[in-house]
Amino acid sequence: MFKILVVEDERDIQDVVAYNLQQAGYEVLTAGRGDEGLRLAKSQRPDLVLLDVMLPGLSGKEVCQEIRRDPALAGMIIIMVSAKGEEIDRVIGFEVGADDYVPKPFSMRELLLRVQSAFRRTTARPTPAPPAEVTFEFGVLRVDVAAHRAWVQGREIELTALEFKLLVTLHDRKNRVQRRDTLLSDVWGVSMDVTTRTVDTHVKRLREKLGDAGVYVETVRGVGYRFSDTPESAVPQSEEG
Amino acid sequence: MFKILVVEDERDIQDVVAYNLQQAGYEVLTAGRGDEGLRLAKSQRPDLVLLDVMLPGLSGKEVCQEIRRDPALAGMIIIMVSAKGEEIDRVIGFEVGADDYVPKPFSMRELLLRVQSAFRRTTARPTPAPPAEVTFEFGVLRVDVAAHRAWVQGREIELTALEFKLLVTLHDRKNRVQRRDTLLSDVWGVSMDVTTRTVDTHVKRLREKLGDAGVYVETVRGVGYRFSDTPESAVPQSEEG
DNA sequence: CGCAGTCGTTACGGTTTTGTCGCACTTCGC
């Protein structure tokens, strides 16, 4: 069973979130302070950390960075951002290394979907997590997820945060079709109201920057997109069985 | 969005329940018979099944057991129990593998609460991804459902979304005849107003692309089509009579 | 404040997909 650490200082929110996660079958740890959360993360190695930004002791941003600094902590991080009209930019989340974010206020249903989506991406990795796939490469493409860098034929290409996340998400479930709405919820987030056509645009931009490696991102007409390591357009000869 | 299948023979109840669930934002399928409900459950894979106990064709109990027998169907089941029975009914619901029950008569508010509660629990399942039959193959045909790709004799063939769905649907109940209207509701969907002759056209196109594997799709004159792994035309031993 | 970068949306157009129709052909009862 998956272990989730909730770091949130507002007691009401902490209670509700913890209760619902437990009801949903997760093992839940809670912390009310940033430093306490970091300590628990290091000692308990949760699969997922739900992290508030405004925290006493240590800010969520700092906690996030500290967690990411420790290579032994391979779990995912979802940041809960107060939608107080300030810099709620998802970029903030990405900059410090979070995998996703949830704008406050959120419904439990929304949060559960996000949590589920996060675990879906990691394809059911048990608690004794081997070091996550921080880099992957094949053919002319090489991607360092942790460093947020990508190369094509040895030449580094510059991807925006969105493009990078789209690439990683596609690769996470390579050789499987991913529908547009699935990509939207995984890359953009559930509460984002963006049209599915937006996916197309970003796929196009991604392909553009990928250049020769663009063939890996395949269109499955009427369904979605698929990251394939055996692109049809690049396999002239049949495979053996 | 969550998909709910309502299996209920009383038309009034079916209408009210379906309408309210739709109003609540769910995708709703309906069936008036037990066997029809089971078929829809298998083909549409709803996240939740609302199941009446007293049903023509196949009792709710049997439907429930059949659903639970299929490991590919991971959705939840709520049984709607006629209160004119005794508390026995309540126990029955759990015995046959239902996740919850609602005593009749119930208010929509009550039912909606129960449904929401079910989804809270269901979202828990870290493995909602059905380990369904993602690939199947026999003879010269190989199909990767997740990747949405198909091969005949090692050579990849390009199927449209509809053709692919038709192929998978046929294969889902291989060696069994599927009538045209059945295929229409399973592949095209219930609200589609399409002629049954359309099925013929697409079967023809599918056969064409399948090439040597086209023999698997057999015509059952006056009824529909059948996906057979032992095609008549491929059986050398034949005795004319 | 202008500039550059990012991103979501919109519109356009080519291509593919798809539902329907008419007709030829097969199958079956007689």
Add this chain to the structure above:
DNA sequence: GCGAAGTGCGACAAAACCGTAACGACTGCG
């Protein structure tokens, strides 16, 4: 054999789909 019903098949027009470019909103930066 003959007729009727059922099915295969080719063609066609409408609709859907998707790549692409362009635009505007927004943000960070100098």
